[in-house]
Amino acid sequence: MKYPWKKLLPRYLILIVFMLVVLVPIWGMFTSAFKTSTEVMGGPFSLPSDWSLANFEQAWRVGRFSVFFKNSVIVAAAVVISSVFLSTLSGYAFGALPLPGKNWLYPLILIGYMVPFEAVIIPLYNLMDSVGITDTLWALILPQVGLSISFGTMWMASFFENTPRELTDAATIDGCSRWQTLWYILWPIARPAVTTLVVLIFMWTWNEFLLALVMVQNEALRTLPVGLAFFQGKYTANISLMAAGAIIVALPTILIYVLFQRFFIRGMLGGAVKG
Amino acid sequence: MAHVTNKYPGESRWKGLWYLLPALLVYLLFTFLPILETIRSSFYQWDGFSQNRTWIGLANYVELFTDPKFHNAIRNNLVFVIFFSIIPILIGLFLASLLSRRPIPGFAFFRTALFLPQVISMVVVGVIWRWMFNPTFGPINIFLRQIGLDVFAISWLGDFTWALPAVGSIGTWVQYGFCMVLFLAGMQHIQEEYYEAASLDGANAFQQFIHITVPGLRSEIAVALVTTIIAALRVFDLVYTTTRGGPGESTMVTGFLIYRAAFTNNRIGYAAAIATILTLIILIISLFIRRFQRQGVEESA
Numbered sequence: 398m399k400y401p402w403k404k405l406l407p408r409y410l411i412l413i414v415f416m417l418v419v420l421v422p423i424w425g426m427f428t429s430a431f432k433t434s435t436e437v438m439g440g441p442f443s444l445p446s447d448w449s450l451a452n453f454e455q456a457w458r459v460g461r462f463s464v465f466f467k468n469s470v471i472v473a474a475a476v477v478i479s480s481v482f483l484s485t486l487s488g489y490a491f492g493a494l495p496l497p498g499k500n501w502l503y504p505l506i507l508i509g510y511m512v513p514f515e516a517v518i519i520p521l522y523n524l525m526d527s528v529g530i531t532d533t534l535w536a537l538i539l540p541q542v543g544l545s546i547s548f549g550t551m552w553m554a555s556f557f558e559n560t561p562r563e564l565t566d567a568a569t570i571d572g573c574s575r576w577q578t579l580w581y582i583l584w585p586i587a588r589p590a591v592t593t594l595v596v597l598i599f600m601w602t603w604n605e606f607l608l609a610l611v612m613v614q615n616e617a618l619r620t621l622p623v624g625l626a627f628f629q630g631k632y633t634a635n636i637s638l639m640a641a642g643a644i645i646v647a648l649p650t651i652l653i654y655v656l657f658q659r660f661f662i663r664g665m666l667g668g669a670v671k672g
Numbered sequence: 673m674a675h676v677t678n679k680y681p682g683e684s685r686w687k688g689l690w691y692l693l694p695a696l697l698v699y700l701l702f703t704f705l706p707i708l709e710t711i712r713s714s715f716y717q718w719d720g721f722s723q724n725r726t727w728i729g730l731a732n733y734v735e736l737f738t739d740p741k742f743h744n745a746i747r748n749n750l751v752f753v754i755f756f757s758i759i760p761i762l763i764g765l766f767l768a769s770l771l772s773r774r775p776i777p778g779f780a781f782f783r784t785a786l787f788l789p790q791v792i793s794m795v796v797v798g799v800i801w802r803w804m805f806n807p808t809f810g811p812i813n814i815f816l817r818q819i820g821l822d823v824f825a826i827s828w829l830g831d832f833t834w835a836l837p838a839v840g841s842i843g844t845w846v847q848y849g850f851c852m853v854l855f856l857a858g859m860q861h862i863q864e865e866y867y868e869a870a871s872l873d874g875a876n877a878f879q880q881f882i883h884i885t886v887p888g889l890r891s892e893i894a895v896a897l898v899t900t901i902i903a904a905l906r907v908f909d910l911v912y913t914t915t916r917g918g919p920g921e922s923t924m925v926t927g928f929l930i931y932r933a934a935f936t937n938n939r940i941g942y943a944a945a946i947a948t949i950l951t952l953i954i955l956i957i958s959l960f961i962r963r964f965q966r967q968g969v970e971e972s973a
Contacts, residue, residue, distance in 0.1 A: 487695035496688030520709035543702030
């Protein structure tokens with residue numbers, strides 16, 4: 398069934414209005430990043446006369462976004478790799494293996510998905526402080542692995558639960574150990590579920606703010622969102638420079654979102670439904 | 673979890689434990705035990721540095737419930753619930769109903785765009801909207817002046833009355849696309865026969881929406897409520913980057929109050945008490961809405 402043109406037009410108009418409300422501020426910020434400081438005063442939505450990268454260069458070097466970028470990449474990579482690995486194992490335990498105490502262990506892990514970072518930030522700071530690793534990237538990585546495991550375990554457990562048992566049975570009859578079954582039989586077919594988990598944990602880690610703000614005082618260890626927040630305090634009036642910094646922070650998650658959109662939306666909806 | 677044993681003959685019934693253990697240890701150490709420690713700290717007075725913590729029982733909670741700053745922060749969080757949750761859900765339902773059961777050509781593009789704010793760092797969102805709301809060179813005020821409404825070209829984020837709704841509307845901007853995508857996904861599970869039967873009975877589009885679509889989306893609406901209400905209650909990044917709770921205390925929220933008490937005023941016990949209450953509220957709301965959602969599923973089954 399298709400809409401007649403007369404019914405289609407008003408629908409398009411309303412959708413376009415709500416889409417513009419989302420896109421116009423982002424677009425305005427995007428174009429500002431290419432403007433000179435005089436151009437930026439000439440009107441928020443005028444196009445830059447030449448698409449100069451000077452602001453990006455200044456943010457990258459003078460604003461030290463190169464350093465923040467490197468920190469963000471290290472933290473995100475470490476958190477994504479270790480939480481996906483650990484969640485695969487724990488999800489396998491819940492979804493496919495004999496596990497005593499399943500019925501109380503599962504809700505125990507689920508709690509982590511519901512509590513906000515505010516609830517754990519103070520003891521975490523004291524813990525990191527007492528072992529002397531505040532002001533290191535470890536203080537950002539370890540807690541985020543802990544929190545990501547909560548969602549990751551639920552996500553992977555439901556994947557393993559829904560894989561046909563005949564598959565693991567057959568593998569066992571053929572002499573595969575549980576460990577081999579996981580990595581040779583199940584892991585290849587888990588790729589869509591794992592991709593979703595990777596993109597979600599990447600986004601959460603990349604955008605995390607409170608933990609990175611609290612744990613790290615040393616400017617050289619800031620992640621991008623914290624770097625941007627301090628940058629904003631310093632250069633409030635220099636819109637084009639701010640815009641360049643904001644784009645450096647936002648671009649990686651936007652790119653991954655556009656490339657992996659299907660996985661992204663499925664994960665956010667599925668995760669929300671399960672959570 | 674399903675009650676299957678998953679155990680193969682000759683296999684240890686503890687097999688799964690070895691696979692669970694690494695994740696469980698990291699989770700316990702960096703998430704679960706800190707939750708318990710927060711609750712414990714809330715019964716102490718402690719500055720975060722000195723050796724002596726003093727047990728003061730419920731004193732932090734007593735102070736909390738009589739602290740006008742806490743009342744104010746909770747009130748602001750509730751206002752944010754309207755902006756982060758109620759309004760986006762209504763807009764999301766409206767947009768989803770426009771597309772209802774027949775996707776229109778080019779829909780994928782709209783979906784990509786509308787969902788976009790969900791993936792951008794809240795700090796970036798804050799930077800974007802501080803620029804939008806800037807009193808002198810912000811697009812909103814430039815536009816207002818151009819159409820002759822100079823009187824309304826105020827300092828949005830610096831105004832005691834308007835800062836709260838201004839920050840709240842940023843939340844609306846972030847959430848409505850998410851709600852729409854969620855509802856559209858849910859609509860695909862509503863059976864076409866219901867609509868056919870309803871139109872045979874003479875129900876118009878609006879009646880069909882109220883009596884078929886909304887009940888059919890019960891589960892998705894519950895999910896949208898949980899997600900967006902939690903976002904409104906724990907909001908921190910956005911407030912930090914736009915107003916820092918100001919002007920005065922007019923946009924102060926609970927999350928920021930915890931941060932300030934713990935890391936600016938060095939009142940660890942008091943901050944922990946606020947964090948405990950916030951967590952409790954979030955848990956109760958999640959469980960309550962989830963129960964409502966489950967009831968709906970059982971009734972329709």
